[in-house]
Amino acid sequence: MTVSYGAGTAIDGVSFDVARGEFVTFIGPNGAGKTTLLNSLMGVLQQNSGSVTFNGEELKALRPEARVARGIVIVPERRELFPGLSVEDHLRLGAFLLRGRGRAAMTAALERIYELLPKLGERRRQLAGTLSGGEQQMVAVGRALMAEPQLLMLDEPSTGLAPRVTEEIFEAIDRLKADGMTGILVEQNAHLALSVADRGFVLEVGSVVAFGPAQELRNDPRVLAAYIGGGDRYRDTGASGI
């Protein structure tokens, strides 16, 4: 998969590829263009130039729902849940395009999700609008997984969550990765992101300033100085903004 495009000043000539079964991460401060990157991969934003190829197919004009049909699924930063619907409804709707497979397949898929994220099983009848932030994030993850993604994109899954909840969600991501899931993870929390990903890209004002295997990036003094140390500062300002 190759991506290279320039959406105004938000993203400037970024190019990368993800192999099947690989987890890559984009880290960087607020406003670096991380969410913009995922949104344009999802087809929410139109890129001005460049191309996105997925499984050999050019995605240029496809709408988000058509991209989901091809196996590209996002866990959006703002979760985008349906406040008046129950947890289980969300999961069923996540598999909307697979609804032709029958009741048994749907039940089996639901069971898998409840095993991965037990909290959701406990809350299956509860309306999404009444859940805590962490539970809502789990619903967003569960809903995305129900679509059986070939490429899972996670946008800031740790934003605004208590450390313990973040840990739970990242454990789930770890297990998905171990099962061979391909993914793109966007995070402000560089340390956390690099601990799950295979490769990392450091994004700053719309450009990649450093990239490499996650292990190396973790020990890269430049990244440490710029983002792990600075990351906390950004996170603090981010938190007060929420």
Added chain:
Amino acid sequence: MIDTALFLLVDGLTNGLVYALLALSLVLVFTVTRVVNIAQGEYVMLGALTLADLLQGRMPGTLYLLIGGLTLCVVLDGSRWRRDWRQALLVVLGAVAAAAFAVAITRGALWLKLPVIGMMAVALMLVAPLGVLIYRFTVHPIPNASTIVFVIISVGVSMSVQGLGLLIWGASPYAVDPIMPGGVMMGPVFIPYQSFAILITALLSMGGLYLFSEFTLVGKALQASAMNRRGAQFCGIPVTAAGALAFLLAAAFSAISGMLLAPLITANYEMGFMVGLKGFVGGAMGGLIDYPLSLAGVMIVGALESTSAYVASAYRDAIVFSLLIPILLWRSSRQRVEGH
């Protein structure tokens, strides 16, 4: 005195139920597509006049609208010819098949001289698809337009459809047979059977919509599209198709409303606008998003209408529409309370 009050109450509730179907349509369309559909009442007119034609043994003029709309659809999608001829061929074949099917069922129904209820079903099949066509022409090309743009477009649609109605049916009113003539004395009040028919049809329609949205995945998808359009897209729900479905169902409910209403008044080309506005006043009580409050609203509108028709008939519509002012004041005060 009691007799009069009871009579007015029955009359008011009957009107309220007719408007309820309309308010249901308005809420459905608004929540899924954010269109405040001023033109919703025109389906009432189309339903009533189509039924009038069928009952008098004529091919309904609605077929012109349907076939004309399908033709326009083919022309608009004509640009696909070069890019994707298979898709284009499917569109053309689909349109031709739909038109042929519409003509066939109409001819069949006229030949069989179906009873009123059968003719209503045929009329429904002719009018409801017009909702999808109008969605295709007006909302589909500009899904992200602002609410005010959609309001203005729907006013345009309302005027155009009314004009087409005048062109096809002329200005004269048409009498429409009730589902069952006659009525029954219940205590001191005479209740026509048509009122029962209205009650049953309205309850069945609302119950049907409820079951559909609560117990089917497609119904849930429609709700999801109404609650969070982007979230629905991320589930792979085709939101444009959800909008078309909302327009289809809304057109169906409004057409049913017109067919039930027509025997009580008479059907004519400009009946829709007034009925549409009254449904709107009721729907405004629920902010066009809340079904139960909207239903309460239309019942108040119905009761107020029949009472004012009795007390001060010349001011009937003025009284009903002035209800909009306290409703909007109440809603905005409620919003302010919720905001704090």
